[in-house]
Amino acid sequence: MxxxxxxxxxxxxxxxxxxxxxxxxxxxxxxxxxPALPVKMNSPAFSLSDLHGETVTEAQFDGKIRLTSFIFTRCPDICPATTANMVALQSELQKQGQFGNEVEFVSITFDPENDTPEVLQQYAERMGIDQSGWTLLRGDENKVKDLASQYNLSIVRLDDGLFAHSITSLLLIDGKQRVRQIYRMGEDMENEQIITDIKTLLKEQQRDS
Incomplete structure (x- = not known):
């Protein structure tokens, strides 16, 4: 016992x-x-115009990873450097067959007075933007500023007509309209990290589908 x-x-x-x-x-x-990338906030709804005058809303990007930048074409430094880095990311995603299919880019100007559809088209051609997967949007200046403020971004018109804006104005948004990462713009962009984060979200979507 x-x-x-x-x-x-x-x-x-x-x-x-x-x-x-x-x-x-x-x-x-x-x-x-x-989640390897925590949800930072819900991405707000918007209704803006593309270069053809067609209305574009956030719903058109449902189910896709979206890299969104706020820019203006007269910007002398940060904006063109950001766009150039995004073009490099575009090339990498094209090699993987993901650009325009699973991942889209969006650039929103907050200077509609200068950034007409014609000016934005010239900018796209000059910078190497592939519009099959990269949408350029414009709208009323105050409307865009309000949208940016909902992302906690600051845009201020200066006395010379140019703008000062948050250098963290590059947003990674998932297919459920949630902001998952916010990056520094310009020459300090970490393209390798952005690609890694995009791949993380793509795997997450495949797992959840």
């Missing part, structure tokens, strides 16, 4: 082992399903 004290001790050991196994299992489960 097993002494009661030993039996009780063995029961506690077995119970402790079970609790440890459950805790490890929960930790592994949580780690596996925890």
């Amino acid at each position: 097993i002494p009661v004290r030993n039996a009780s001790k063995r029961s506690y050991i077995i119970l402790a082992i079970i609790i440890i196994i459950i805790a490890i299992g929960y930790w592994l489960f949580a780690s596996f399903y925890k």
Whole structure:
């Protein structure tokens, strides 16, 4: 006969082992399903015009990863550097067959007075923008500023007619209209990290579909 004290001790050991196994299992489960890119905010609704005067809303990007920048074509430094980096990202995604299919780019001007459809078209051609997967949008200046403010971005018109704006105005948005990452613009853009984050969201979408 097993002494009661030993039996009780063995029961506690077995119970402790079970609790440890459950805790490890929960930790592994949580780690596996925890989003690598946390949701920062919901991406607000918008209604703007493309270069053909057609209305574009956020719903047209449902189910696709979207990299969105706020720019103006008269910008002397940050905006063209950002667009050039996005063109490099565009090329990489084209090689993977994902550009325009699973991933789209959007650039929104906050200087509609100068950035007419013709000016934006010239900008696209000059910078190498592939409009099959990259949409350039414009709208009323105050309307765009309000949209930017909902992303916690600041845009201020200066006395010379140019603009000062947040240098963190590059947004990675998932197919469920949620902002997952916000990047620095210009020469400091980390293209490799952006590609990695895009791939992370693509895998997440495949897993959830």
